[in-house]
Amino acid sequence: MTRYIIRRLLSAIPLVLGIATIVFFAVNLAPGDPTLYFLSPGMTQDVIEQMRINFGLDQPVHVRYLRWLGAMLTGDFGHSISHSRPVLEVLVDFLPNTLILSACALFVAFLFGIIIGTIQAVRQYSIMDSAMSVVLLFFYSMPSFWLALMLILTLSLFARNVWDLPIWFPASGIVSVDYDFLTFGEKVRDRVMHLVLPTLSLALVLTAGIARYMRGSMLEVIRQDYVRTAKAKGLSEAVVVFKHALRNALIPVITLVGLYIPVLFSGTIFIETIFAWPGMGRTIYDAIFIRDYPLVMAGTFFFASMVVVANLIADVLYAVIDPRIRYE
Amino acid sequence: MMEPMLRVQDLRTYFFTDQGVVKAVDGVSFEVNEGETLGIVGESGCGKTVTSLSVLGLLPEPPAQIMAGSSVKFLGDEIIGADEGRMRNLRGNKISMIFQEPMSSLNPVYSVGDQIAEVLRVHRRMGRKEARDEAIRLLDEVGIPAPDRRVAEYPHQLSGGMRQRVMIAMALSCEPKLLIADEPTTALDVTIQAQILELLEELSLSHGMAVLLITHDLGVVAEVCDRVVVMYAGQVIETGTVNEIFTEPAHPYTRGLLASLPSVTNSGRRLNSISGTVPNPVDWPRGCRFRERCPEAGDGCEEEQALVTLESAGRSSRCCKTEAVNLTGAG
Numbered sequence: 001m002t003r004y005i006i007r008r009l010l011s012a013i014p015l016v017l018g019i020a021t022i023v024f025f026a027v028n029l030a031p032g033d034p035t036l037y038f039l040s041p042g043m044t045q046d047v048i049e050q051m052r053i054n055f056g057l058d059q060p061v062h063v064r065y066l067r068w069l070g071a072m073l074t075g076d077f078g079h080s081i082s083h084s085r086p087v088l089e090v091l092v093d094f095l096p097n098t099l100i101l102s103a104c105a106l107f108v109a110f111l112f113g114i115i116i117g118t119i120q121a122v123r124q125y126s127i128m129d130s131a132m133s134v135v136l137l138f139f140y141s142m143p144s145f146w147l148a149l150m151l152i153l154t155l156s157l158f159a160r161n162v163w164d165l166p167i168w169f170p171a172s173g174i175v176s177v178d179y180d181f182l183t184f185g186e187k188v189r190d191r192v193m194h195l196v197l198p199t200l201s202l203a204l205v206l207t208a209g210i211a212r213y214m215r216g217s218m219l220e221v222i223r224q225d226y227v228r229t230a231k232a233k234g235l236s237e238a239v240v241v242f243k244h245a246l247r248n249a250l251i252p253v254i255t256l257v258g259l260y261i262p263v264l265f266s267g268t269i270f271i272e273t274i275f276a277w278p279g280m281g282r283t284i285y286d287a288i289f290i291r292d293y294p295l296v297m298a299g300t301f302f303f304a305s306m307v308v309v310a311n312l313i314a315d316v317l318y319a320v321i322d323p324r325i326r327y328e
Numbered sequence: 329m330m331e332p333m334l335r336v337q338d339l340r341t342y343f344f345t346d347q348g349v350v351k352a353v354d355g356v357s358f359e360v361n362e363g364e365t366l367g368i369v370g371e372s373g374c375g376k377t378v379t380s381l382s383v384l385g386l387l388p389e390p391p392a393q394i395m396a397g398s399s400v401k402f403l404g405d406e407i408i409g410a411d412e413g414r415m416r417n418l419r420g421n422k423i424s425m426i427f428q429e430p431m432s433s434l435n436p437v438y439s440v441g442d443q444i445a446e447v448l449r450v451h452r453r454m455g456r457k458e459a460r461d462e463a464i465r466l467l468d469e470v471g472i473p474a475p476d477r478r479v480a481e482y483p484h485q486l487s488g489g490m491r492q493r494v495m496i497a498m499a500l501s502c503e504p505k506l507l508i509a510d511e512p513t514t515a516l517d518v519t520i521q522a523q524i525l526e527l528l529e530e531l532s533l534s535h536g537m538a539v540l541l542i543t544h545d546l547g548v549v550a551e552v553c554d555r556v557v558v559m560y561a562g563q564v565i566e567t568g569t570v571n572e573i574f575t576e577p578a579h580p581y582t583r584g585l586l587a588s589l590p591s592v593t594n595s596g597r598r599l600n601s602i603s604g605t606v607p608n609p610v611d612w613p614r615g616c617r618f619r620e621r622c623p624e625a626g627d628g629c630e631e632e633q634a635l636v637t638l639e640s641a642g643r644s645s646r647c648c649k650t651e652a653v654n655l656t657g658a659g
Contacts, residue, residue, distance in 0.1 A: 225432040231386055232427075233447045233498070234419035237412075247437045322437055323482040 117214025441479035
């Protein structure tokens, strides 16, 4: 098992280097010039040239690539042009927010997706199965930014102002304005409340996909001989389904962990904008338009690395669940 | 007469499908007595597997449905329509079952030890450690070498024969009164087949366990069974002791089956075959269901055939010509 993980980790190294290379050239080959951000009337060509030299943009592309790669390997991601401070500091400020949001969305999506898909499969063709299919198809078809707006409208605005519900969820930011004056318990609650709507907006679409996949996988597994064996042993239906069938049905679904991470990250760009969530998605989006090369490259590189890590986690989960992979 | 351990009476299991009602098992009756090995023989699609699954209530409903009037009594108690809790207490405990495909009958993601221990923990309320020790003992009993190492292995690390032994160990774990073995050797090669049969015979003797052996292989029947039930098209068409069935088959279908076996005396000659195939279970033919394939069909075969008791209580045949045939057959 340990050897398996080490082997997977080693094989991820060239992948990450490859990602760094592609990110660098993609950003540098794109049209636009970061100096344009500082352009102001009356600026002479000399000043612009000097600025280009300061940024190192006068060097040929391969020299810049090697310098960037060398610096990055030592943990130096350069200086953000738009934020006027080291890229690493910007990342430390914004990346955790995105990771928390993504992790919550992923967790919620898999938890509900797996449960719903399993129930649907076990009660195939029942009214519940059909009803869940319709609801899931609805969420699957709706774009997440529209869902986000509808969630704000119902669970935040109407819940508070129209229906007078005892509970409603904040529609923007990660904490309330009075956050600093709250007790520890209230702080936790405040953060959780702020997480609910953005998490739901991201998770609903994924839940629908995972449930769909889970249903199919489960339907296949509950027809297997070993499930009949489990029944013939006198086990209860809950044990048969959740112990014997579920673990087998999860094997193909784990693939989705790796597949959904990129979907999730691109989703965060919209969701963070709508919910004023100070995360990496929004930061990169802004940085792209300002041609803040160092920040775009570092941000993209981290997102891409997260995808590699997610696939690594999926690989390890495969081995945990399926002994046939473990011993290869 | 002693009450039989298992009495199946007029069992009818139908499948309700889009193509129509599949009458897979259509009025089957038989008995299994304490400690005996009863064989159910018949070709594919005759309803023998559905019969065995119906006994344990393992068929998915819907599409399957055990029709009203069917009765399965185990130790005198009716178990058709019994609640799930009671059925669970029987399954794996009083009545165990092993299946045709040892390759797919074990769960690939749990170790064989865990899978055996699970039965012990559910039915015999054993603790983790105790169940594991008992699992090792059971593996040893079914002839698996180095059981203390094998106990932690996963099904994919074992051969087909070994897996079937694990299935048997699992089935034996709670000392069941009855073991239902559904084609336990069909998927194995011949030498392993013989070993598994020998093991089953040995264990049924030492544990005083009755065996309901379902097979399409008459050779297997001859080797291990005491009595035989021959099924055709969802019905029992002949019953008798192994000796009776092999020496004086009463039904033309049984004779056809026996004639299609290779033997020392007819070597070099073409083997007999029964022409045609099993009729469509959605629409069984009227009258004798074997009529269209029967070389002896004639007057009276359009009538619905009853299972007629012959010389002794356990001897019966569903053919209107049985007696006439018997007379000529004796000559």
